Amino acid sequence: MAEILETVMLICFGISWPMSVYKNIRARTAESMSLGFILMITTGYIAGISAKLAAHRYNYVLAVYIINLIMVSANLVVYFINKGYDRKRSELK
DSSP: OHHHHHHHHHHHHHHHHHHHHHHHHHHOOSTTOOHHHHHHHHHHHHHHHHHHHHTTOOSHHHHHHHHHHHHHHHHHHHHHHHHHHHHHHHHHO
């Protein structure tokens, strides 16, 4: 039961990441993004994955952690792309 509840929590968090990536791609600015927040979430998912690996629990919960980490990593990439757009805009002023 604990793994089912953990999976539900991860899915609820995970649903927001594709929406965030899409919103940030469309915004083309990093002004509303927080690098610290993205790195904290990334660290949390890495810790969750590490806990599953250390406990030798290779199941669907681990897969959900990995999917979420991929989505947060995509958001990290978008952050740096958008920072580049912001830099170019500030140079044109």
